[in-house]
Amino acid sequence: KAGVTQTPRYLIKTRGQQVTLSCSPISGHRSVSWYQQTPGQGLQFLFEYFSETQRNKGNFPGRFSGRQFSNSRSEMNVSTLELGDSALYLCASSVLPNQPQHFGDGTRLSIL
Amino acid sequence: AQTVTQSQPEMSVQEAETVTLSCTYDTSESDYYLFWYKQPPSRQMILVIRQEAYKQQNATENRFSVNFQKAAKSFSLKISDSQLGDAAMYFCAYRSARGRDDKIIFGKGTRLHILP
Numbered sequence: 001k002a003g004v005t006q007t008p009r010y011l012i013k014t015r016g017q018q019v020t021l022s023c024s025p026i027s028g029h030r031s032v033s034w035y036q037q038t039p040g041q042g043l044q045f046l047f048e049y050f051s052e053t054q055r056n057k058g059n060f061p062g063r064f065s066g067r068q069f070s071n072s073r074s075e076m077n078v079s080t081l082e083l084g085d086s087a088l089y090l091c092a093s094s095v096l097p098n099q100p101q102h103f104g105d106g107t108r109l110s111i112l
Numbered sequence: 113a114q115t116v117t118q119s120q121p122e123m124s125v126q127e128a129e130t131v132t133l134s135c136t137y138d139t140s141e142s143d144y145y146l147f148w149y150k151q152p153p154s155r156q157m158i159l160v161i162r163q164e165a166y167k168q169q170n171a172t173e174n175r176f177s178v179n180f181q182k183a184a185k186s187f188s189l190k191i192s193d194s195q196l197g198d199a200a201m202y203f204c205a206y207r208s209a210r211g212r213d214d215k216i217i218f219g220k221g222t223r224l225h226i227l228p
Contacts, residue, residue, distance in 0.1 A: 033215075033216070035218075042218060042219070042220045042221060043203060043218035043221075044218075045215040045216055045217070048215065056213065056214065056215050058215060088155065090157060092157070097214070098145070098207070098209065098214060100159055100162055101159070101216070102159070103149075103156055103157035103158070104156070105154070105155050105156050106155050106156075
């Protein structure tokens with residue numbers, strides 16, 4: 001069974017640009033969560049989607065948004081990029097919310 | 113608000129020895145889940161062990177076991193017979209079992225070094 005797939009693995013952008021990250025969950029998993037990991041702040045929850053609806057949201061500005069498609073794949077978008085957005089972005093999927101999550105390898109985003 | 117604290121930023125243990133990683137949390141809820149995740153240099157977070165708060169019995173997964181003290185809000189991870197492959201960042205995490213505000217809250221992590 002294929003694991004959680006995140007694309008791309010690495011991304012370099014400049015300030016002010018926008019970026020879209022993709023996450024394909026494990027087959028049969030309907031819940032997808034996104035996390036931001038930085039050395040200073042650690043792992044922080046961004047949002048969770050279930051059945052194409054945002055179920056939960058962390059304390060991030062509106063520049064961070066996401067969506068989930070009918071096949072459970074999810075995308076995360078960050079607009080007007082700032083230097084502080086440089087981070088590892090992790091996606092995790094589970095069959096249902098509150099079930100054990102399986103993580104992808106993450107997308108390393110660097111802002112120049 | 114719930115918080116998770118890992119007081120040991122780094123730890124080292126000799127191969128084949130036993131090590132215990134500490135975690136404390138703060139919550140006013142009675143129903144929740146606790147987790148230990150491992151993140152090796154390859155970056156992928158791997159679930160090591162999961163504990164439901166309503167279960168008094170400590171969870172065990174092969175060489176990994178927890179000491180769950182609900183009253184003390186403590187959730188430590190014991191790794192027995194440490195192996196070189198155990199070297200990683202370990203994160204303790206909390207998740208409410210009630211309501212929709214059940215996002216996972218992670219501690220800052222403990223970097224574990226295994227000495228050959």
